[in-house]
Amino acid sequence: MAEFGANTFPRPVDPAVLSTFEAVWDGLAVAGTWWTAAERVAIVAATRRSLRLPLGETVPDIAGISDAVGPDGLSPLIHEVVRRLSVDAGRITRDWATAVIERTGVGHYVETVALVVQTVPVDMLCDLLGRPRQDLPVPGMGEPSRVVPDGLGQEGAFVPWVVDGWSGPNVARALSFVPEDNSLRMGIVTSMYSGRHFEEMVWSHRSLSRPQVELVAARTSAVNECFY
Amino acid sequence: MLLRASSNAIDAGADLHGAVGGATGNVAHGGLLMAYAEAANRDPEAARALDDEVIAAVGEAGLVDAAVTVAVFNGLVRSADGIGIPLDDTMLAATAEARAELGLDSYAGAANSRG
Numbered sequence: 001m002a003e004f005g006a007n008t009f010p011r012p013v014d015p016a017v018l019s020t021f022e023a024v025w026d027g028l029a030v031a032g033t034w035w036t037a038a039e040r041v042a043i044v045a046a047t048r049r050s051l052r053l054p055l056g057e058t059v060p061d062i063a064g065i066s067d068a069v070g071p072d073g074l075s076p077l078i079h080e081v082v083r084r085l086s087v088d089a090g091r092i093t094r095d096w097a098t099a100v101i102e103r104t105g106v107g108h109y110v111e112t113v114a115l116v117v118q119t120v121p122v123d124m125l126c127d128l129l130g131r132p133r134q135d136l137p138v139p140g141m142g143e144p145s146r147v148v149p150d151g152l153g154q155e156g157a158f159v160p161w162v163v164d165g166w167s168g169p170n171v172a173r174a175l176s177f178v179p180e181d182n183s184l185r186m187g188i189v190t191s192m193y194s195g196r197h198f199e200e201m202v203w204s205h206r207s208l209s210r211p212q213v214e215l216v217a218a219r220t221s222a223v224n225e226c227f228y
Numbered sequence: 229m230l231l232r233a234s235s236n237a238i239d240a241g242a243d244l245h246g247a248v249g250g251a252t253g254n255v256a257h258g259g260l261l262m263a264y265a266e267a268a269n270r271d272p273e274a275a276r277a278l279d280d281e282v283i284a285a286v287g288e289a290g291l292v293d294a295a296v297t298v299a300v301f302n303g304l305v306r307s308a309d310g311i312g313i314p315l316d317d318t319m320l321a322a323t324a325e326a327r328a329e330l331g332l333d334s335y336a337g338a339a340n341s342r343g
Contacts, residue, residue, distance in 0.1 A: 127272035192300035207289035219265035228308035
């Protein structure tokens with residue numbers, strides 16, 4: 001079923017973009033590498049509910065947050081991780097991420113990041129174009145594969161990633177600890193940003209010129225205080 | 229990611245200060261696009277108040293392009309911050325001057341991404 005059909009958007013959206021949205025939604029409904037489908041959907045639901053802390057409120061100390069699983073299958077710790085990623089990512093530090101990963105394990109952490117970063121662009125585009133957000137899928141059954149890919153290594157990021165034979169930009173291997181989700185994420189990135197034209201400085205495949213796209217991108221990164 | 233390089237390629241004369249809210253140089257409709265990007269990031273629904281103005285300037289497809297760009301970079305910034313992606317060596321060297329001039333080295337994430 002085409003959940004992101006072109007006729008569900010009030011303005012024309014590139015079918016290639018909608019196709020990647022479909023793939024992401026399909027991926028939410030099946031068990032991942034570390035989370036079950038129900039847990040994956042719960043993480044996206046938590047992403048949507050995440051709110052910034054009231055001004056002046058201290059950021060919670062991870063050490064004091066329970067990892068006992070709640071009724072939605074997620075612990076308060078995972079809820080705080082999702083909150084931080086969703087609305088306060090600019091304040092994530094290596095110490096914070098290390099402390100989280102010590103408790104969740106690398107796989108659960110990376111897959112949580114993957115789910116947030118796949119679905120935020122989908123929801124945000126819907127919001128910007130005035131389309132209601134897509135209902136979350138009904139989660140399927142099955143167990144996570146818990147497979148750690150070969151060829152990973154630690155090269156400066158918070159988590160291990162592909163190193164054997166790697167020659168691309170770091171951003172493309174950021175979530176390679178969970179290859180299926182990384183592939184879905186890169187589908188989103190490629191379809192919504194450069195297509196097959198990243199190396200070309202003059203673009204004709206988009207309505208805006210490349211400098212116009214890059215200006216919007218740079219302002220977005222700066223508003224989010226993202227150094228990378 | 230490549231504002232200066234892509235601008236130089238077509239002699240658009242972009243001003244990198246546009247990234248941090250300053251002048252945008254000669255990028256066509258740069259000021260409006262920057263205003264849209266800022267509004268879209270702070271309150272996506274409220275940003276729709278700018279839709280007609282953006283469409284008048286760059287067309288409906290241009291508005292969608294701008295929205296798509298804001299949306300995808302909201303995923304990318306969270307990937308970078310959540311994973312602590314180190315800036316690639318070539319980019320680290322190529323952007324040293326601009327980062328200093330624009331104050332980007334003071335961002336919290338700089339400690340994670342400078343490698």
